[in-house]
Structures are given as C-alpha cells and as structure tokens.
Amino acid sequence: MPGVSMNKVIKKYGDVQVIHGIDLEIDDGEFCVFVGPSGCGKSTLLRMVAGLEETTEGQMHIGERNVTKLDPSDRGVAMVFQTYALYPHMTVKENMGFGLKMNGHPKPEIEEKVAEASRILKLDEYLSRKPAALSGGQRQRVSIGRAIVRGPDVFLFDEPLSNLDAELRVEMRVEIARLHKEIGATMIYVTHDQVEAMTLADKIVVLRLGNIEQVGAPMDLYRDPDNKFVAGFIGSPAMNFMDGKVVDGGVEIPNIGMTVPAPIATAYKGHDVIAGLRPEHLSIDPKGDALTVDLTESLGGVSYAYLSGATGEKLVVEERGDDRVSEGDKVGLSFEPERMYLFDAKTEQRIRG
Amino acid sequence: MDGLSGQKPIVVWLLNISVVLIVLLWLFPTLGLFVSSFRTGDQITASGWWSAMFPAEQTLQIRAADPDEFRVETSDGVFVVEGQIFGDEPFEGTIQAWSTSSRRLGENAPGDTYDMGDGESFTLNADGTYIWQGNDDQISGRAQRVFIDAETPPEFTLDNYNFVLFDEDNSEGMMKAFLNTLTVVIPATVIPILIAAFAAYALAWMDFPGRALLIAAVVGLLVVPLQLALIPLLSFHNSIGIGKGYLGVWLAHTGFGLPLAIYLLRNYMVGLPRDIIENAKVDGATDFQIFVKIILPLSFPALASFAIFQFLWTWNDLLVALVFLIDASGQTTVMTKQIVELLGTRGGDWEILATSAFVSIAVPLVVFFAMQRYLVRGLLAGSVK
Numbered sequence: 200m201p202g203v204s205m206n207k208v209i210k211k212y213g214d215v216q217v218i219h220g221i222d223l224e225i226d227d228g229e230f231c232v233f234v235g236p237s238g239c240g241k242s243t244l245l246r247m248v249a250g251l252e253e254t255t256e257g258q259m260h261i262g263e264r265n266v267t268k269l270d271p272s273d274r275g276v277a278m279v280f281q282t283y284a285l286y287p288h289m290t291v292k293e294n295m296g297f298g299l300k301m302n303g304h305p306k307p308e309i310e311e312k313v314a315e316a317s318r319i320l321k322l323d324e325y326l327s328r329k330p331a332a333l334s335g336g337q338r339q340r341v342s343i344g345r346a347i348v349r350g351p352d353v354f355l356f357d358e359p360l361s362n363l364d365a366e367l368r369v370e371m372r373v374e375i376a377r378l379h380k381e382i383g384a385t386m387i388y389v390t391h392d393q394v395e396a397m398t399l400a401d402k403i404v405v406l407r408l409g410n411i412e413q414v415g416a417p418m419d420l421y422r423d424p425d426n427k428f429v430a431g432f433i434g435s436p437a438m439n440f441m442d443g444k445v446v447d448g449g450v451e452i453p454n455i456g457m458t459v460p461a462p463i464a465t466a467y468k469g470h471d472v473i474a475g476l477r478p479e480h481l482s483i484d485p486k487g488d489a490l491t492v493d494l495t496e497s498l499g500g501v502s503y504a505y506l507s508g509a510t511g512e513k514l515v516v517e518e519r520g521d522d523r524v525s526e527g528d529k530v531g532l533s534f535e536p537e538r539m540y541l542f543d544a545k546t547e548q549r550i551r552g
Numbered sequence: 553m554d555g556l557s558g559q560k561p562i563v564v565w566l567l568n569i570s571v572v573l574i575v576l577l578w579l580f581p582t583l584g585l586f587v588s589s590f591r592t593g594d595q596i597t598a599s600g601w602w603s604a605m606f607p608a609e610q611t612l613q614i615r616a617a618d619p620d621e622f623r624v625e626t627s628d629g630v631f632v633v634e635g636q637i638f639g640d641e642p643f644e645g646t647i648q649a650w651s652t653s654s655r656r657l658g659e660n661a662p663g664d665t666y667d668m669g670d671g672e673s674f675t676l677n678a679d680g681t682y683i684w685q686g687n688d689d690q691i692s693g694r695a696q697r698v699f700i701d702a703e704t705p706p707e708f709t710l711d712n713y714n715f716v717l718f719d720e721d722n723s724e725g726m727m728k729a730f731l732n733t734l735t736v737v738i739p740a741t742v743i744p745i746l747i748a749a750f751a752a753y754a755l756a757w758m759d760f761p762g763r764a765l766l767i768a769a770v771v772g773l774l775v776v777p778l779q780l781a782l783i784p785l786l787s788f789h790n791s792i793g794i795g796k797g798y799l800g801v802w803l804a805h806t807g808f809g810l811p812l813a814i815y816l817l818r819n820y821m822v823g824l825p826r827d828i829i830e831n832a833k834v835d836g837a838t839d840f841q842i843f844v845k846i847i848l849p850l851s852f853p854a855l856a857s858f859a860i861f862q863f864l865w866t867w868n869d870l871l872v873a874l875v876f877l878i879d880a881s882g883q884t885t886v887m888t889k890q891i892v893e894l895l896g897t898r899g900g901d902w903e904i905l906a907t908s909a910f911v912s913i914a915v916p917l918v919v920f921f922a923m924q925r926y927l928v929r930g931l932l933a934g935s936v937k
Contacts, residue, residue: 272836284827
C-alpha cells in the first residue's frame with residue numbers, strides 16, 4: 200500500500216492563494232490527521248489529494264505514481280464525506296457496489312466485495328435498505344463501506360464524524376481505528392476535533408492559513424510543540440499563555456508575580472517572551488494570594504478553576520483530589536519549572552533552552 | 553409582536569376564504585360540464601344541471617285508454633275501463649298525487665277513488681293501474697284526462713359520449729381530434745424534457761467557459777412572448793421543407809418550452825448535494841453516468857412537474873397548433889380547434905358541446921390528480937431550502 204507525498208503544493212482560486220506550498224510525506228499505511236481551525240485549508244488539501252480540486256502548482260504522488268493531473272477516479276483513492284453523500288435512491292448494497300460497477304467489475308466480484316465490507320462494518324442486515332431508513336451512524340458506516348469496497352490505495356475522510364451526536368462519535372472513532380488496524384491502508388483524515396486527532400493519528404499535521412505549523416506524532420506535538428499556535432491547539436483545556444520577560448536566572452511573569460527559573464541562554468536577557476503552562480501541570484498553592492478564583496467548573500473527577508492575576512490575564516488550572524478552591528478565593532500557583540514552555544513574543548516560535 | 557399576533561388570524565382567514573372561493577370557482581363550471589354531458593338536450597333546456605342530481609317533481613297529463621275501444625260492460629249499464637295509465641313503458645318514479653281536473657291539481661292520493669258525480673268514478677293506484685267506471689254515456693267519447701304529480705328519479709345517459717366519440721356517421725366527432733392532440737402532446741412533452749435535462753445538468757454541474765452567459769440567456773428567453781416568433785418560425789419551417797405538420801408543431805412546442813424547462817431543472821439540480829456528485833466522481837463515474845444514474849433519478853420531482861406543465865399547455869394550446877399544424881385538409885385538427893368549430897356549427901346543442909368539452913379536459917384532470925404532489929414539490933424546488 201503506497202503512501203502519499205506532496206511537493207510544494209499550491210492552490211489558488213483566481214488570485215487568492217489558499218495553500219502556500221505544502222511539503223508533506225505520508226508513509227505507507229500511516230493514519231495521518233489534518234487538524235486546524237476553520238478556513239485553515241485542511242479540507243482543501245484533502246480535496247486536492249482526492250482530485251476534486253485542481254493542484255495549481257507543485258507535485259502530488261501516490262506511491263510512485265504522479266497523480267497531480269489525474270482525474271479523481273484514476274487516483275486510487277476513496278473518500279468519506281461529512282454528509283455521508285450516499286445515493287438516496289439506491290439501497291445500501293447498490294451504494295456500496297456503485298464504484299465497482301462504474302469501473303466495469305463483474306457482478307460476482309462486486310457481490311463478494313460488498314459482502315466482505317458489510318461483514319467488517321456489521322451492515323449485513325441493512326443491505327436492502329435505502330439510506331433514508333438508516334440512522335446517522337449506520338449511514339456513515341455505509342459511506343465507509345463504500346470506500347472499503349473499492350479497495351483504494353488511500354482512504355480520505357473529510358470530517359466524517361462531525362454530523363454524529365457525541366455518543367456515536369466515540370463509537371465510530373473506535374470503529375475507524377479498528378478499521379485502520381484491520382485494513383492497514385494509508386488514511387488521511389480531516390477534523391477540527393483534536394480529540395479525534397489525538398486518538399486516531401499516527402501523524403498529525405497542524406495547519407493554519409494554508410501553511411503547515413507542525414507535523415508529528417500526537418504525543419510529540421503535545422510534549423514538544425514548535426510554536427504557540429500548536430501549543431494552544433493541542434491539549435484540552437488549552438494551554439495558558441502569559442507575557443513574561445527574561446531576567447537573570449529565569450523568566451519574570453508579572454501576572455502571577457513570580458520569577459520562574461528557566462534554562463534560557465543569556466543572549467535572551469531582556470527579551471519579551473510568552474510563557475505557556477498546561478492546566479494539568481499547574482496546581483493551586485493555598486498559601487499564595489496573587490490570583491483570584493473567578494469561576495470553578497466541577498466535572499467530578501477533575502475541576503477547572505478559572506483564575507485571573509495581577510495583569511488581568513486569565514488562566515485555567517486543573518484540580519484533582521479532595522481540596523478544591525471556590526469562587527472568590529485568593530490563591531497562589533505552584534508548578535515544576537521544567538513544565539513551562541517559552542515562546543518568542545514576536546514570532547511566537549518556541550524558545551528551546 | 554402584538555400587531556403581528558392580532559393580524560395573523562385575519563390573514564389566515566383571508567387566505568382560507570380565497571382558497572375556498574378559488575376552489576368553488578373552478579369546481580362549479582367543471583361539475584356543471586360533467587353533469588350536463590350525461591343529460592339529454594331536452595333535459596338541459598328544461599332544468600339546470602344542479603337539479604339533475606335530485607329527483608324531479610313534475611305534473612304529467614295523461615289520458616286513460618280510449619273508452620270506445622277498451623270499455624267493458626261489467627253489469628247492466630255499468631261500463632269500466634281498466635288499465636295501466638303509463639301504458640306499456642315501465643315508469644321509473646312514484647305517483648305522489650293525482651286528480652282528474654287541472655283546477656284541482658294534486659287533490660287525490662294514490663289509491664283513492666274519486667267520485668266524479670252521477671255515479672262516475674275514477675280510481676288510480678300507486679302502481680299506475682286505474683279503474684274508470686260509469687254509465688254508457690259517461691264512458692264514451694274522449695278518454696278521461698288524469699293529472700299526475702309524479703316524482704321521477706335522476707336520469708343520465710351515455711348517449712352523448714357515444715355520439716361524440718364513437719359514432720362513425722358523426723363528421724364532427726372528437727375521436728380523431730383526440731388522437732391528433734395526443735400525437736401532438738406526447739412528443740411535445742417528451743422531447744423538451746430530454747433536451748432540457750441534459751442542458752440543465754451541464755449548466756448546473758459542468759464547468760465550461762461561458763456557462764454563466766448561457767444561463768443568463770436562458771433566463772432572458774423566459775420573457776420572450778412566443779407570438780413574436782410565430783411567423784418567422786413558420787416561414788423558416790416552410791423554407792426548409794417541414795411545412796405544416798406534426799414535426800413542425802413538435803419543434804415549435806419544444807422551442808417554446810425549453811427555456812422554462814432548462815431553468816426549472818437547472819435550479820433543481822443545482823440544489824442537489826455537491827458531495828453526492830463528487831463522491832460519484834471519485835467512484836469513477838463519468839459525467840454521463842452521473843447524469844443517468846444519479847441526477848436523473850434524484851430529479852424526478854422536477855422532471856414530473858415540468859412534464860405536467862408542458863403537457864397541460866400543449867394540450868390546451870390552440871395558437872401554436874393553428875399556425876404550425878392545422879391545414880386546409882382538416883385531417884390534423886386538434887381538440888381545441890374542434891371545439892371552436894363545434895361552437896359555430898352546433899352552438900345550440902349544449903349536450904354535444906358539454907360532452908366535447910369534458911372529453912378535452914378529462915385527460916388533463918387525470919394527469920393533474922395523478923401527479924399533483926410532484927407539481928407542488930417541483931414548483932418549490934430551488935426557491936425554498
């Protein structure tokens with residue numbers, strides 16, 4: 200099963216450039232997730248892989264084949280759409296067999312492949328139903344089944360779970376992960392839901408405004424973000440950011456009234472930085488009084504305390520255990536200094552010690 | 553909000569009332585035509601169609617059998633005439649009252665024996681049998697008149713339809729015109745749909761230069777009155793050798809129907825989900841396969857609604873048929889033309905006119921009621937999401 204490689208891929212609509220020269224290697228059999236906020240170009244990039252959008256410049260390869268100018272049907276890809284895109288006038292069976300039928304495969308072969316796919320997705324009893332008689336989850340399974348039947352080199356998922364309710368989403372997420380294990384094909388998956396990205400991906404591609412911000416395994420992105428955007432995008436609740444200044448022996452953060460020791464080069468002295476701290480790495484210090492508790496959200500196992508400090512910057516702290524703060528409390532903050540991420544205030548790039 | 557909640561019921565009432573009015577306005581003439589087509593000419597002149605559905609009360613004036621011929625002497629000097637007052641024909645109705653004089657209408661009930669004086673008497677039973685009894689002098693000369701108030705049940709006949717459709721001696725029959733109209737209408741409905749469906753798909757889903765201009769041109773053509781094109785088109789038909797005939801009228805109806813057909817179908821097709829079409833592309837379907845396997849089945853409501861429109865107005869068309877089809881031979885006359893002629897030649901024979909008119913509206917009625925749900929669905933297509 201071949202991978203996908205993109206070389207300086209650019210997309211323009213008229214004079215407006217939306218994808219700015221993307222270089223990306225997706226390995227054979229890898230589950231690659233494109234994430235990013237709305238309008239970041241992740242769906243456009245996926246549609247360019249599918250061939251539904253023309254690639255303005257650059258090269259696109261699937262395996263050894265250059266597919267840049269090929270029609271969608273010649274690329275060996277199958278796509279699963281957010282809206283399922285089932286053919287409403289055909290039964291589940293006809294829906295799944297449509298692609299093979301269009302490519303002139305013999306009937307017995309279609310039957311066999313449809314049966315195989317419906318077994319994998321547990322759709323056997325629905326084969327003669329029309330899409331209107333199925334639930335949302337079943338429809339999305341049919342849509343995935345339709346992709347499986349075609350036996351493509353690359354599966355493309357365009358926010359496939361966005362139209363499902365929360366419970367079904369979790370279920371289908373597990374299903375897709377299982378499917379990837381079972382089939383082992385290269386998959387590209389677009390989502391704006393970072394939970395889907397973290398749980399499914401072998402490789403996450405974070406996109407912003409048509410550029411790649413960072414590529415890496417989920418935990419690498421979480422532990423070692425390259426810039427403030429990735430740091431803020433991956434992880435939930437999002438990382439807290441506060442302005443700071445590099446001083447002798449550390450970083451001074453006015454908001455919490457602390458100077459945090461940090462292994463930062465002396466060349467940075469006097470530099471404006473942004474300090475990033477994840478809520479789960481912070482804990483409340485009841486002895487301090489630099490911060491005020493604005494609000495608490497208790498989810499049972501954890502609570503989130505929303506604090507504001509001297510400069511008005513807000514931060515979120517995750518609390519576990521029995522002692523939890525309540526609104527209006529004056530508290531301090533404690534954390535391990537090595538958990539702090541530093542970013543350049545101007546370029547927002549990570550400053551590594 | 554107060555104003556709104558106060559106004560809404562009035563608007564709703566106005567709407568409901570106007571709907572009822574429109575329905576009545578449409579229903580009464582149609583029903584009248586329908587009922588009249590089953591009545592004889594005499595019935596139509598005698599009473600309105602609305603009374604045809606109820607039993608009619610009428611006073612019949614009938615004479616008993618001729619006494620000189622039928623009287624029987626039962627005993628000395630007593631003569632009797634007996635018989636059935638309605639004669640041999642069975643009477644479908646009931647006698648409510650009767651009398652022997654026009655001055656005493658309805659005085660006797662059925663079964664009564666009326667004493668006419670000097671021993672002369674008359675008995676009329678409910679089944680129409682009577683006994684007229686008297687002396688030699690009384691039971692002679694002219695027969696006794698009887699005035700009967702009778703209620704007759706509604707009476708309908710299929711003779712009109714027989715005459716209008718199947719009577720071979722009737723040179724003004726509708727059968728030929730009916731078949732001619734069908735010959736015009738069916739191709740004139742199918743051809744534009746075929747062409748328009750292809751065009752609509754291309755204008756909705758295929759990218760090519762000048763597409764927007766073409767769509768604008770189609771919208772522009774919507775407002776061109778067809779009368780503008782009649783004469784140039786006819787002389788064009790004549791010059792290329794089509795002349796007057798079915799081919800010419802099919803082409804004309806196709807041309808006049810296409811702008812609306814393309815516009816309606818394009819608007820419908822453009823509203824179909826893009827994902828479905830893209831998925832079909834990824835699935836390897838060509839544009840033609842997408843059109844045939846996906847777009848056409850999904851566009852059925854719009855196709856049906858346009859088919860109804862085109863069918864109805866080619867069926868009811870007189871102008872285009874007169875210009876492009878009907879020639880001096882009269883072999884290609886259509887129903888609308890036939891009815892116009894009937895108005896001239898049989899203007900007084902309402903039963904013929906009503907029947908012919910009903911023959912000409914029967915098919916559109918069937919088509920309309922069979923496909924009305926598509927009509928509404930197709931009309932809303934594109935306008936409401």
